[in-house]
Amino acid sequence: MTVSIDSAPARTGTGRLIIVLGGLSAVSPFAIDMYAPGFPEIVGSYGTSKTAVQLSLTACLIGLAIGQIVIGPLSDAMGRRRLLLAGSGMFTVFSLVCAVAPTITVFDLARLLQGVAGGAGIVIGRAVVSDRFTGTHAARRLTTLSVIGSTAPVLAPVAGGLILDIGSWRLVFVALALTGLLLLLAVRAWVPESLPAERRRTGGLRAVFAAMGGLLRRRELVGYLLVMGCGLGALFAYISGSPFVFQNIYGLSPTGYSLVFAANAVGTVAAGTVFGRLAGRVRLNSLLAVGVAITVVSLAALVGLLSLGISTFPTTWACLFGLTTGFGLLLPASTTIILAVGGDAPGAASGLLGGAQFVLGAAAAPLPGVLGNTTAMSTAVVVLGCSLIAAVALVALARPWQGHGEPAGQS
Secondary structure (H helix, E strand, O other): OOOOOOOOOOOOOHHHHHHHHHHHHHHHHHHHHOOHHHHHHHHHHHOOOHHHHHHHHHHHHHHHHHHHHHHHHHHHHHOOHHHHHHHHHHHHHHHHHHHHOOOHHHHHHHHHHHHHHHHHHHHHHHHHHHHHOOHHHHHHHHHHHHHHHHHHHHHHHHHHHHHHOOOOOHHHHHHHHHHHHHHHHHHHHHOOOOOOHHHOOOOHHHHHHHHHHHHHOOHHHHHHHHHHHHHHHHHHHHHHHHHHHHHHHOOOOHHHHHHHHHHHHHHHHHHHHHHHHHEOOEOHHHHHHHHHHHHHHHHHHHHHHHHHOOOOHHHHHHHHHHHHHHHHHHHHHHHHHHHHHOOOOHHHHHHHHHHHHHHHHHHHOOHHHHHOOOOOHHHHHHHHHHHHHHHHHHHHHHOHHHOOOOOOOOO
């Protein structure tokens, strides 16, 4: 059912639906880095290198990208519910495989497949909202999912650190499997099919992916995709490099590292809350520009301090807090704009959105390890580079002053 812009959606089941979609939007981002506080333990467990362990994070990101790029447009042709059920079930299975993986090779492969399966929940969740709601009602619910998705990767290591206090890193993946099972049952009970057969895209897979190609011919959409993807790249480079920065260089314990992450998560949550309150009153493009500016300034300051040899644990922490705060504006703003610009093919637009997020995130995540984790500079340089590319894409391609994707009356 599609709701007109001037009418409120039916209340029956809507609250439960959004709760389930929110859970689906959170569980895969949680899976990306919930085990990050255990990176040093995993290195010892498998007798492997830091870079090899960081590649497991990259494998999950690649899987999430593949899953969303493929499953998003497929759901435009096949419907949402059965793909969502299949994805939730396979996420549960591969989380258990991660928990018992005997070698780093098996672990990395399971992480890749866990990501592919988890991509279904993210991409189809957004498409379900686009199916059922329009106008301001859709924007509010997409904002909710975006804020959940943006805070989950920052909160996940905090939860992982708590689990590591009572067990090994493998217990993290048992917890993810149990969460996946609960979401599978919730989808079965409370998420009906939202795309009836008569509204599905016809013409087979060729037509489905042709719609995606048509979206990629829009300059402004490509710009917003790059802004959002490079923002995620900056975040995941920070996530993959920070365990070694804070634990190996600054000497924090896994619990201490989790507390630092928790404090940084406050910035993301606060910025997401501000975004939710201002969306509809302040231009989305203005909020996006502010988020990008905060990330660039924060990381430029960190690189400058490190270059001068005067950066300390508090200054490094403060600059990275700026990164997570800016991200709390950047992701929900760019997500809402992208889905509005690509609203004629919501599954394809959602797939491109997720693909850009996690392809660029996967490319950036291992770079701090490749450059060496002996100082904080390797992580800082990668994160700043991603932020600068996002800023260039915003100005050169997205051109926010043109008001793309704004609700009526705000462009």
